[in-house]
Amino acid sequence: MAKQVLYIEMDNCIGCRSCLAACTQCGGHDNRNRNYVMDVDPLQTRQTIPLMCLHCVNPACARSCPAQAIQIADNGAVLSALVEKCIGCQNCTIACPYGIPKFDQEQNLMYKCDLCYDRSKEGIPPMCASVCPTNTLQWITESELAEKQAVHKLAGGKWLASQRPEPLEGETNVKISLPGILQGVQKLF
Amino acid sequence: MQKDKFFKSIKNKLHPGEKLVSTHCCYCGMQCGMNLRVDTSTNTIIGVEPRYDFPVNLGRMCPKGVTAYQQVNHPDRIKRPLIRRNPAWKGTAQGFEEVSWDEALTYIVDRFRQLQEAYGKDTLSVYSGVSMTNEKCYLTGKFARVGLQTRYVDYNGRFCMSSAAAGFNRSLGIDRGSTVPWSDLHQTDCLFIAGSNAAECHPTSMFRIWEVQNRGGYLIVADPRETPLARRADVHLDLRPGTDLALANGLLHLLIKNGYTDEAFIQNHTNGFAETKALVEAYTPAYVSEITGIAEEKIIRAAEIYGKAPEAIVMFCRGVEQQSKGTDNVSAYTNLALVTGKIGRPKSGVATFTGQGNGQGGREHGQKADQLPGYRKMDNPQHVQEVACAWGIPVEEMPQKGVSAYEMFGLMLDKTIRGLYLLCSNPAVSAPNQNHVREALKSLDFMVCVDFYLSESAEYADVVLPTTTWAEDEGTTTNLEGRVIRHRQAQSWYAESKPDWWIQIEIAKRMGRGQYFAHLNGPRDIFDELRRVSKGGTADYYGITYEKIEEQQGVFWPCRDEHDQGQPHLFLDKKFYHPDGKAKICALPYRPPAEEPDAEYPLRLTTGRVVYHYLSGNQTRRIPFLRDMYPDPLLEVHPDTAKAYGIAHGEKVLLKTRRGEAVYKVKVIAAIRPDTVFVPYHWGKDESINLLTNPALDPYSKMPEFKACAAEIVKLEKGERLHG
Numbered sequence: 001m002a003k004q005v006l007y008i009e010m011d012n013c014i015g016c017r018s019c020l021a022a023c024t025q026c027g028g029h030d031n032r033n034r035n036y037v038m039d040v041d042p043l044q045t046r047q048t049i050p051l052m053c054l055h056c057v058n059p060a061c062a063r064s065c066p067a068q069a070i071q072i073a074d075n076g077a078v079l080s081a082l083v084e085k086c087i088g089c090q091n092c093t094i095a096c097p098y099g100i101p102k103f104d105q106e107q108n109l110m111y112k113c114d115l116c117y118d119r120s121k122e123g124i125p126p127m128c129a130s131v132c133p134t135n136t137l138q139w140i141t142e143s144e145l146a147e148k149q150a151v152h153k154l155a156g157g158k159w160l161a162s163q164r165p166e167p168l169e170g171e172t173n174v175k176i177s178l179p180g181i182l183q184g185v186q187k188l189f
Numbered sequence: 190m191q192k193d194k195f196f197k198s199i200k201n202k203l204h205p206g207e208k209l210v211s212t213h214c215c216y217c218g219m220q221c222g223m224n225l226r227v228d229t230s231t232n233t234i235i236g237v238e239p240r241y242d243f244p245v246n247l248g249r250m251c252p253k254g255v256t257a258y259q260q261v262n263h264p265d266r267i268k269r270p271l272i273r274r275n276p277a278w279k280g281t282a283q284g285f286e287e288v289s290w291d292e293a294l295t296y297i298v299d300r301f302r303q304l305q306e307a308y309g310k311d312t313l314s315v316y317s318g319v320s321m322t323n324e325k326c327y328l329t330g331k332f333a334r335v336g337l338q339t340r341y342v343d344y345n346g347r348f349c350m351s352s353a354a355a356g357f358n359r360s361l362g363i364d365r366g367s368t369v370p371w372s373d374l375h376q377t378d379c380l381f382i383a384g385s386n387a388a389e390c391h392p393t394s395m396f397r398i399w400e401v402q403n404r405g406g407y408l409i410v411a412d413p414r415e416t417p418l419a420r421r422a423d424v425h426l427d428l429r430p431g432t433d434l435a436l437a438n439g440l441l442h443l444l445i446k447n448g449y450t451d452e453a454f455i456q457n458h459t460n461g462f463a464e465t466k467a468l469v470e471a472y473t474p475a476y477v478s479e480i481t482g483i484a485e486e487k488i489i490r491a492a493e494i495y496g497k498a499p500e501a502i503v504m505f506c507r508g509v510e511q512q513s514k515g516t517d518n519v520s521a522y523t524n525l526a527l528v529t530g531k532i533g534r535p536k537s538g539v540a541t542f543t544g545q546g547n548g549q550g551g552r553e554h555g556q557k558a559d560q561l562p563g564y565r566k567m568d569n570p571q572h573v574q575e576v577a578c579a580w581g582i583p584v585e586e587m588p589q590k591g592v593s594a595y596e597m598f599g600l601m602l603d604k605t606i607r608g609l610y611l612l613c614s615n616p617a618v619s620a621p622n623q624n625h626v627r628e629a630l631k632s633l634d635f636m637v638c639v640d641f642y643l644s645e646s647a648e649y650a651d652v653v654l655p656t657t658t659w660a661e662d663e664g665t666t667t668n669l670e671g672r673v674i675r676h677r678q679a680q681s682w683y684a685e686s687k688p689d690w691w692i693q694i695e696i697a698k699r700m701g702r703g704q705y706f707a708h709l710n711g712p713r714d715i716f717d718e719l720r721r722v723s724k725g726g727t728a729d730y731y732g733i734t735y736e737k738i739e740e741q742q743g744v745f746w747p748c749r750d751e752h753d754q755g756q757p758h759l760f761l762d763k764k765f766y767h768p769d770g771k772a773k774i775c776a777l778p779y780r781p782p783a784e785e786p787d788a789e790y791p792l793r794l795t796t797g798r799v800v801y802h803y804l805s806g807n808q809t810r811r812i813p814f815l816r817d818m819y820p821d822p823l824l825e826v827h828p829d830t831a832k833a834y835g836i837a838h839g840e841k842v843l844l845k846t847r848r849g850e851a852v853y854k855v856k857v858i859a860a861i862r863p864d865t866v867f868v869p870y871h872w873g874k875d876e877s878i879n880l881l882t883n884p885a886l887d888p889y890s891k892m893p894e895f896k897a898c899a900a901e902i903v904k905l906e907k908g909e910r911l912h913g
Contacts, residue, residue: 011398011421012395012396014392014417014418014800015393015800016251016388016389016800017801017818018251018252018255018392020252020256020386020814021252021814022250024814025236025237025255027202027204028247042858043838043857043858044413044421044857044859044860044861045858045860046416046417046858047417048417071825118202119202122200122202123200124199124201124202125199127239130199130239130241130246130248130251131239131249131250131254132396133246133250133251133392133394133395133396133397134388134392134395134399134427135396135399137394138366181420182402182403183404184405185402185403185405186405187405187406187407188378188404188405188406188407189378189497189498189499
């Protein structure tokens with residue numbers, strides 16, 4: 001099976017939060033969503049954007065963990081903290097520049113998006129990308145990704161989470177097209 | 190059918206100890222395919238899994254769809270029949286006692302008989318809905334006319350699809366919601382979408398809609414609000430609510446003036462062009478701009494894009510239909526496709542976004558006051574004869590046609606109607622002019638409500654019968670494309686609840702009418718009868734079987750015999766369904782909404798949905814995720830308007846019209862016209878925006894004018910402003 005990645009087209013988002021509802025339905029997620037949708041400027045516009053774990057190639061959350069509780073799976077998924085290792089220090093929640101890891105006080109345990117590892121390890125799309133009605137969240141092969149990359153020019157050919165002046169965090173396994181996706185589309189007539 | 194561009198072969202995740210039941214969502218007309226996860230040890234529904242291979246949505250679901258299964262084993266389910274013997278409690282949830290089915294049905298039949306003996310057969314009424322299967326919708330019409338022998342049967346489609354139906358029938362001679370399958374949407378070059386907030390109301394259409402733009406095609410949206418759909422439109426026609434007819438005439442004016450018409454198509458396949466051309470002569474961009482408030486250049490640009498587009502689809506929704514001229518709006522927007530010949534071929538046509546799950550099928554098979562199964566009409570003696578014959582009743586026993594849903598409330602108040610059998614609807618939230626409607630419900634001598642939750646309307650009932658949810662029964666629905674699809678039973682009937690067909694057949698038997706119903710032992714029998722009765726009608730289902738639905742992933746009607754595979758595209762032969770085979774281009778002069786703003790009520794109030802809720806909210810307000818996302822109705826106000834009234838974001842204000850008033854929290858947002866305010870309609874009691882809406886009815890469809898009336902905001906005293 002060709003490697004598949006989560007790919008995000010921010011401009012498609014309609015704010016339905018179906019991805020959040022679907023996240024709660026993933027077998028390993030304890031009925032709790034691990035992804036978020038933000039209103040960009042709610043007094044002005046209905047534009048929204050998903051805030052998903054980007055599954056950094058060299059993730060700050062895992063680097064900051066003193067207990068090696070945050071493992072990286074073979075498909076690049078940065079997993080939720082291991083119950084037996086997590087010491088509840090919450091370093092990861094501070095280290096992540098996007099605020100993705102959340103902390104459960106009762107369980108004394110960090111939880112975060114694991115790309116629905118029980119699905120994605122079998123090549124099945126994560127719940128969020130399965131249900132997204134707008135194609136904001138897509139689960140695509142690397143060749144499909146290359147086609148996207150050809151359309152959307154990026155700094156240095158790398159998909160970085162933020163480009164200037166310095167990336168917030170380096171290369172990510174999740175790829176993003178920022179708002180403005182239609183710029184450069186040739187009109188049919 | 191060719192493979193959809195978005196189709197991917199994906200296997201499902203199957204958890205140990207579970208099975209998947211492939212079915213559809215219970216909510217809107219998209220009828221998205223989904224799998225329900227069933228725990229095989231307890232045989233209960235415990236979750237949802239995408240259905241990646243269903244061709245309409247290909248696994249995609251909105252938040253309502255994802256959480257729909259949570260209705261089934263919800264703690265609010267009614268477990269046993271309820272009787273309330275003290276009418277003083279009407280309008281509250283108090284005073285009900287649980288009884289056996291036998292006691293409840295005996296009580297109902299006694300009261301029905303007493304009323305009919307004293308006041309005649311027509312003293313009873315049936316008020317239904319279309320969030321249920323074709324089998325149930327068909328049976329409800331027969332139950333009313335043959336079982337209860339009353340003329341008064343109608344349904345909540347009068348608040349939903351009736352204008353689209355009347356408009357399409359007039360223009361095209363047939364009422365099928367879409368002339369093309371949904372898989373055409375992303376392949377067209379221009380989508381013209383009026384009065385539809387598809388991003389919130391039909392979200393699983395969105396991946397196709399965005400694809401039109403990704404391919405370099407155009408999206409034109411007419412809406413008073415910059416909805417999540419309008420946000421990305423190439424042209425956003427930000428019209429005043431209730432002025433669609435002027436806009437449609439103005440676009441037609443420009444299409445004709447600038448030579449975008451298809452003369453041969455007009456000549457060969459339509460009537461009425463000359464008259465319409467003469468009428469729209471006066472609808473210049475300047476005149477239309479003055480009425481609609483849209484900048485002239487936007488109107489000109491929209492007409493140019495639609496005119497130039499090689500293929501284009503005109504789409505609309507309740508925004509244009511829920512007006513006192515909704516039927517005219519539908520015909521006027523359909524005119525655009527007819528004069529340009531952009532209809533009757535793949536990737537071009539007209540479509541309405543059907544609101545309710547079975548809004549299409551439910552209006553075809555005879556629970557409408559003036560209609561019989563197969564889209565037959567009650568004012569056609571031959572149609573009446575055909576159905577009477579199929580049902581085995583003497584033709585003189587067929588009741589006369591009744592009145593529309595809203596008009597029934599008037600007949601309740603004047604005591605023409607004294608008894609009501611209400612099912613699959615919640616008019617104490619969804620009907621306009623709630624003060625009138627609630628008074629009417631309270632005035633009834635006897636009311637039965639069939640529901641799976643104790644809805645706001647059930648609070649007016651003397652007897653409440655628990656019915657099953659969609660996932661506990663078999664049957665078919667017809668989606669917004671006109672595709673007949675199959676719902677499957679994933680769990681046995683909850684507690685003591687029974688499907689509607691079981692209840693109606695039982696009551697009919699006890700009313701002494703068993704001979705017409707006793708042969709029906711379940712959905713399959715009812716569907717077979719529906720097929721036979723619809724044979725030869727416009728909505729001909731005769732060739733549709735459960736097996737064919739399975740094989741073809743749904744069957745588009747008309748489907749006339751065993752070998753017919755159905756018709757995904759209508760009019761490919763350029764034959765319309767009027768007797769001469771031609772479509773009708775309609776000359777429709779603009780008239781303003783029934784109530785225009787004035788000094789006392791200077792704002793325009795419009796209503797609609799939010800993505801987290803469905804219809805009256807009786808289902809979705811109980812689902813934790815959906816309730817948390819949008820717990821209370823918000824009043825959308827433009828910042829300039831908020832400033833003029835001295836009100837702030839989050840502040841509570843009083844909103845009032847000539848019919849009623851309610852307090853809402855303000856949501857300040859620039860994405861709405863300054864002269865317009867918006868409130869979603871999913872809430873009941875004191876929060877219901879339908880306390881304020883105008884019941885002015887469309888003369889053809891009897892659709893109330895939910896979408897435009899005059900309103901005023903009143904700033905509250907300091908203490909009240911922050912309360913709650």
